[in-house]
Amino acid sequence: MAAxxxxxxxxxTSAEAxxxxxxxxxxxxxxxxxxxxxxxxxxxxxxxxxxxxxxxLPLPPAVRLLEFELAHKYTTDSYKSLSGVPEDGxxxxxxxxxxxxxxxxxxxxxxxxAALHIASSAKHPSEIVSYFxxxxxxxxxxxxxxxxxxxxxxxxxxxxxFAFAIITTVFTFSSTQIAPGGRESGTVLEDVIAIFELLxxxxxxxxxxxxxxxxxxxxxxxxxxxxxxxxxxxxxxxIAFRKLMAFTDETLASASAEEYNVFKRLVxxxxxxxxxxxxxxxxxxxxSWLGMLDKNTVCEARRGNPLVLLLFMxxxxxxxxxxxxxxxxxxxxxxxxxxxxxxxxxxxxxxxMTRWPREKVNLRPIKLLA
Numbered sequence: 001m002a003a004x005x006x007x008x009x010x011x012x013t014s015a016e017a018x019x020x021x022x023x024x025x026x027x028x029x030x031x032x033x034x035x036x037x038x039x040x041x042x043x044x045x046x047x048x049x050x051x052x053x054x055x056x057l058p059l060p061p062a063v064r065l066l067e068f069e070l071a072h073k074y075t076t077d078s079y080k081s082l083s084g085v086p087e088d089g090x091x092x093x094x095x096x097x098x099x100x101x102x103x104x105x106x107x108x109x110x111x112x113x114a115a116l117h118i119a120s121s122a123k124h125p126s127e128i129v130s131y132f133x134x135x136x137x138x139x140x141x142x143x144x145x146x147x148x149x150x151x152x153x154x155x156x157x158x159x160x161x162f163a164f165a166i167i168t169t170v171f172t173f174s175s176t177q178i179a180p181g182g183r184e185s186g187t188v189l190e191d192v193i194a195i196f197e198l199l200x201x202x203x204x205x206x207x208x209x210x211x212x213x214x215x216x217x218x219x220x221x222x223x224x225x226x227x228x229x230x231x232x233x234x235x236x237x238x239i240a241f242r243k244l245m246a247f248t249d250e251t252l253a254s255a256s257a258e259e260y261n262v263f264k265r266l267v268x269x270x271x272x273x274x275x276x277x278x279x280x281x282x283x284x285x286x287x288s289w290l291g292m293l294d295k296n297t298v299c300e301a302r303r304g305n306p307l308v309l310l311l312f313m314x315x316x317x318x319x320x321x322x323x324x325x326x327x328x329x330x331x332x333x334x335x336x337x338x339x340x341x342x343x344x345x346x347x348x349x350x351x352x353m354t355r356w357p358r359e360k361v362n363l364r365p366i367k368l369l370a
Contacts, residue, residue, distance in 0.1 A: 096110070099159055115135035125180065158212045192312070231271055270315055
């Protein structure tokens with residue numbers, strides 16, 4: 001009887017299909033006219049019945065339990081890895097989840113990040129696989145609707161688009177390190193360059209929607225980009241950056257003034273990042289500085305330019321210092337330093353220049369390749 005009622009209900013409502021339904025389904029019956037006839041005369045139709053909201057069907061218990069766990073993980077823990085300083089916490093803990101209620105791709109992005117976070121600390125291999133697979137599923141589910149929103153940024157969706165882009169950056173940063181079985185291919189440097197490219201996309205989103213966004217969320221990047229703050233580092237860090245700057249002066253002695261100034265600015269801003277991190281433990285600095293790079297510097301890193309590789313090594317130390325508070329940076333700093341060491345030619349001067357990064361990430365001395 002229940003089945004019969006459903007069939008009957010379907011047959012009685014099929015003739016009332018909306019124009020959208022008709023356009024999506026070519027075989028749908030024609031929509032009746034708005035007039036009814038009585039004794040051969042047209043009389044106004046009473047109009048269509050009010051729309052009926054579709055029933056809310058419960059999700060399978062396992063899915064409900066997982067998503068409740070992921071929501072709890074994000075709002076009590078994972079959000080901290082997105083807020084550089086405590087002042088940004090409210091935005092990522094409360095405001096962004098509220099946006100996600102009306103933005104399914106952002107909700108799936110949050111679930112994916114939380115699942116990856118759980119996988120990063122899981123002890124049993126089966127747990128790692130389970131949560132890592134869930135993270136990939138949610139991230140994949142969000143990708144297509146995010147691209148649609150990205151192609152049509154408005155005041156209504158710009159915050160969700162921007163937040164998801166940042167979540168994607170962190171997701172990409174950590175997923176290759178957390179993947180069950182470890183890294184299958186590629187290098188840490190390639191991962192870092194991929195993050196640089198994502199950050200360029202984020203800067204593009206910011207430029208389109210700058211007037212609509214709460215720029216207070218991103219105070220760290222604004223500080224290091226626009227302000228010339230005093231640097232106050234510990235003595236070892238000050239010495240390391242003096243050596244790096246002297247090596248820069250020597251290496252770029254015959255370079256153009258523009259090339260020299262670009263590189264000098266990158267060295268100075270990285271030194272500033274260390275200083276701010278020492279004071280405020282702002283973990284967003286590692287991405288803020290990476291986003292300041294230009295394409296030429298990244299190309300030189302790919303080519304193995306020793307000066308640029310040294311700069312990346314010093315940046316890797318900053319990433320390593322953030323590890324206790326930043327689960328998604330686990331092992332990346334030391335991994336990048338170890339990898340880059342193998343790209344240097346044999347040179348006592350370079351051996352001396354790499355000493356500080358090696359010691360800061362607790363690497364033993366390594367004989368450089370000839």
